[in-house]
Amino acid sequence: MTHETRIDDLPIRDELRGKSPYGAPQLDVPVRLNTNENPYPLPEPLVARIAERVAEAARHLNRYPDRDAVELRTELARYLTRTAGHEVGMRQVWAANGSNEVLQQLLQTFGGPSRTAIGFEPSYSMHALISRGTGTGWISGPRRDDFTIDVEAAERAIAEHRPNVVFVCSPNNPTGTAVGAETVLRLYEAAQAAGPSLVVLDEAYGEFSHGPSLLPLIEGRPNLVVSRTMSKAFGAAGLRLGYLAADAAVVDAVQLVRLPYHLSAVTQATALAALEHTDTLLGYVEQLKAERDRLVTELRAMGCEVTDSDANFVQFGRFEDSPAAWRAILDHGVLVRDNGVPGWLRVTAGTPQENDAFLDAVRAVLKESK
Numbered sequence: 001m002t003h004e005t006r007i008d009d010l011p012i013r014d015e016l017r018g019k020s021p022y023g024a025p026q027l028d029v030p031v032r033l034n035t036n037e038n039p040y041p042l043p044e045p046l047v048a049r050i051a052e053r054v055a056e057a058a059r060h061l062n063r064y065p066d067r068d069a070v071e072l073r074t075e076l077a078r079y080l081t082r083t084a085g086h087e088v089g090m091r092q093v094w095a096a097n098g099s100n101e102v103l104q105q106l107l108q109t110f111g112g113p114s115r116t117a118i119g120f121e122p123s124y125s126m127h128a129l130i131s132r133g134t135g136t137g138w139i140s141g142p143r144r145d146d147f148t149i150d151v152e153a154a155e156r157a158i159a160e161h162r163p164n165v166v167f168v169c170s171p172n173n174p175t176g177t178a179v180g181a182e183t184v185l186r187l188y189e190a191a192q193a194a195g196p197s198l199v200v201l202d203e204a205y206g207e208f209s210h211g212p213s214l215l216p217l218i219e220g221r222p223n224l225v226v227s228r229t230m231s232k233a234f235g236a237a238g239l240r241l242g243y244l245a246a247d248a249a250v251v252d253a254v255q256l257v258r259l260p261y262h263l264s265a266v267t268q269a270t271a272l273a274a275l276e277h278t279d280t281l282l283g284y285v286e287q288l289k290a291e292r293d294r295l296v297t298e299l300r301a302m303g304c305e306v307t308d309s310d311a312n313f314v315q316f317g318r319f320e321d322s323p324a325a326w327r328a329i330l331d332h333g334v335l336v337r338d339n340g341v342p343g344w345l346r347v348t349a350g351t352p353q354e355n356d357a358f359l360d361a362v363r364a365v366l367k368e369s370k
């Protein structure tokens with residue numbers, strides 16, 4: 001019998017040996033509330049507009065796309081200026097295939113071999129994984145038991161490790177916790193004193209926050225980057241469009257590592273169509289925020305502990321055995337996420353019907369466990 005080659009038989013980089021890829025289970029169950037997607041399909045008029053713009057782009061697919069995505073960056077800058085309370089120009093915006101690629105380009109530029117990045121965990125697991133993928137050393141910084149950032153402890157960690165990149169995720173995935181401007185400013189100062197280093201404020205869920213975006217903080221702070229995505233608020237996870245806003249010099253810097261023509265003409269056309277329908281899409285965001293708040297209230301009324309959430313998901317618990325609770329909820333036809341935070345699970349706000357199904361499932365599971 002021939003031996004089946006495994007990853008570790010290959011001459012791969014040592015730091016990748018024995019590791020697993022990122023992977024939320026993609027199971028076929030009636031109610032899927034596990035990957036923080038927007039439950040609302042794009043409205044039909046927008047679907048028609050995408051078809052129109054993509055058809056136009058298709059007429060030129062023999063050519064490479066606009067390498068600098070100028071029209072798209074101009075519209076993204078306009079969107080940020082209108083919604084985030086701060087005037088942003090095209091030269092301060094950069095776009096890539098999902099904010100994961102934005103983060104990867106930032107780490108390729110500001111991290112890399114012999115450099116390190118820090119995040120305050122539990123947080124978005126891809127910050128650590130993209131660091132590893134780019135050869136950047138990862139430092140796990142602390143959070144309090146209530147999942148807020150202990151600023152003094154974070155300042156000490158930054159001073160001690162002198163990381164080249166500091167990740168602040170707000171609202172934080174998987175806990176839903178937002179940070180205030182004061183916290184970001186103190187971490188920025190600590191990072192400049194220890195580095196200077198780049199501070200990446202990951203606002204993938206920014207539009208769902210009760211408070212305003214912290215984007216205005218980029219003014220006069222060239223080492224602060226705000227990362228955003230169209231995967232959540234724009235309901236376009238399948239599009240793969242993420243972007244950043246920062247000093248124009250940061251945008252110039254990431255161009256040193258981006259692949260030429262990384263953003264396809266089809267992607268640019270689709271994103272531009274979606275941006276034409278911003279108001280409709282932001283209307284869905286308002287509905288989801290109300291549903292998120294309802295999930296918090298109803299879970300608490302059932303006796304669950306719930307972390308305050310500014311995102312489109314809610315962290316709830318506490319379970320003695322969270323993998324078993326995850327399985328029990330799945331047995332009731334609802335897929336939520338076990339992010340490996342002991343005692344806690346995470347549910348994405350879905351449609352009112354999906355959320356009702358989820359709440360019924362949790363109610364049933366709590367009753368069964370009595």
Ligand code: PMP
Nearest residue numbers: 098099100124173204229231242
């Ligand atoms: N940042 C955070 C905090 C996220 O939760 C996610 C998606 N789950 C991303 C970035 C990446 O999203 P995308 O690549 O779809 O823009």
